[in-house]
Amino acid sequence: MSDDKFDAIIVGGGIAGTVAAYLLAKEGLGVLLIERGNYAGSKNMTGGRIYSHSLEKIMPNFAQEAPIERKITREKISLMTDESNVTLDYYSDLLGVQGSDSYSVLRGVFDQWLQEKAEEAGAEIIAGIRIDDLIVRDGKVCGVIAGEDELEADITILADGVNSLLAQKLGYRGELKPDQVAVGAKEVIELPSSVIEDRFNCRGNEGTAWLFAGTPSAGRVGSGFIYTNKESISLGVVSTLSDLVQGNKSVPQMLEDFKNHPAIEPLVKGGKLIEYSGHLVPEGGLAMVPKIIGDGVLVVGDAAGFCLNLGYAVRGMDFAVGSAECAAKAVLAAKEARNFSEGFLQCYQSFLNESFVMKDLTHYQKFPHFLEETPRIFDGYPRMAADMMAELFVMNGQPAQPLMKNMMKHIKKVGMLNLAKDAWKGVRSL
CATH class of the missing domain: 1.10.287 (Helix Hairpins)
Known part of the structure; x- marks a missing residue:
């Protein structure tokens, strides 16, 4: 066992984990972030956008430095059948106003930048390590176990994604229910920036977010999506697992059919496939949020089920940032009080309740149903x-x-x- 004890160990190098590491390290805490992939974001295949409001509070003007792709100034929503596509198209400079803007991102690049910011703030980051279990003594989480190594900390933050096996091992949640998650498949298709701007009617660094209902998910609960990047587009489909098992079409086939739809094929013509991936997406809203606070442990981001699909907008990254900020506030308060008990850490829930995260999840709690x-x-x-x-x-x-x-x-x-x-x-x- 290591002789070192950290103030905080964070499991998972996605947005929630790296932001939490950044905030705690910036305040002088000894922070260790452990990422299973080779680098932060290496296993995150989400293709989409980040709404800037949450990260803007933490890193003002972050978009001037961060490797964002395009500022989204055009929103499209389509109802699609096999042979047709009916689209609502909204363009406005209001979508690009700082503080209420959003950006398409490629997570493998964006999360690495967040990792670098956390390291600059003083966090120690180890990649390529899988956490097998947690150290639990008398009901209190005291650190993590990786192979034969044990690393201890006053607080452990679980940011290990929607299928958080560590939260499950603690008994904080059971197996994911089929109606709580969607299965997604995504392609990143390389195209010249001039071609993207012509085909999607974009100016300069502006971009489009486009959501589809109907044919992309074979007429079942789900959607298709396109996000324009600088020199590529992220194109994919998602389908709720409970509906998927009742159908006769697989997600990869849905994706192939979507890409070859007569309204989509001209948009991707001549493009080069540079990434193909699949992932689980939390879709249950407030109803799927598990226990997120225990003695010596907090759960954040997708691991806590903090995601919202409203049909016309999909939000997860801003919730990841918001929950990481609330968790960091709770840890700093616990550090000052020298009290990492479940009772004291209920301040994390209080911070969440005061933030947009819980307010929005509560407001839209009926929408997934x-x-x-x-x-x-x-x-x-x-x-x-x-x-x-x-x-x-x-x-x-x-x-x-x-x-x-x-x-x-x-x-x-x-x-x-x-x-x-x-x-x-x-x-x-x-």
């Missing part, structure tokens, strides 16, 4: 939207019919009552 119990969002409504657009724009020489009559026949296929109920439940859940 709404998506799960409203399959028409993923099959009936995309078809209805496509058929209504066809009525407007397809001219075949037949005598014109009253617009309302044409629209109503497609609405009736879904059902007026169903439409009204779904609208009411959707608004209430938001």
Whole structure:
């Protein structure tokens, strides 16, 4: 066993882990961060964006230094069928205002930068090490076990991702439930920046975030996504596990079909595949948050289930930063009081409750259930939207019919009552 005892050991080098390490090391604590991959972000395959507001508070003007890809100034939401795509397209300079802006990122690069910031602040980081278990004495977590090595600390922070085996070993949560997680597959496709700007109507360093419902997830609960990077695009699909097992199409096949859709194929034409990956995504919202506080231990980020999919926006990275900040505040208070008991560490929950993390999770707690119990969002409504657009724009020489009559026949296929109920439940859940 090592003679050294750290103030804090952090397991996991994603955004939550590296931000927690940075904040604690900056305050002079002895911090060890342990990452299973070869470097921070090496095992994180998330393709997406970070909303800047949370990290901006901790590292003002971080985007001027960080390896971000593009500032998102265009939001697109599509309802897709096999042969059509109906899109809402929103462009605004308001999306790029500092403090409320967001950026596409490649996590393998971005997380390494966060690791470097944590190291500069004084954190010690070890990569390529798997934590097999936790040191627990009389119910208190006292450190970690890696092979034959034991490393002790006053506090251990679990930031080891959605499938946190360490939290499970502590009994803080059971096996993940199929309706709480989604399976995602993603490709990073290399394209020249000029081609991306032309195809996605971007200016300079501006970019697009594009979410799809319908065909990408084979008409089941899930979505497709595209995020533009500087010289590549991140393209993928996600499908809730509980729905996936009931279908007859695998996630890799969903991804291939999505990429070859007539609305998508021209966007990726000529591109070079440079990464293919899969991952689990927490989708249960507040209902899947496990026990996150114990004697000598805190749980943060995806390991705590802090993620939110609203259909029109997916948030996880800002929650990772926010929970890391709250955890750091709790650890600093515990250090000052020399009290790392579960009772004292309840201040972590108090900090979370005061932050956007718990407020937003609470506000939207009904939305995951709404998506799960409203399959028409993923099959009936995309078809209805496509058929209504066809009525407007397809001219075949037949005598014109009253617009309302044409629209109503497609609405009736879904059902007026169903439409009204779904609208009411959707608004209430938001």
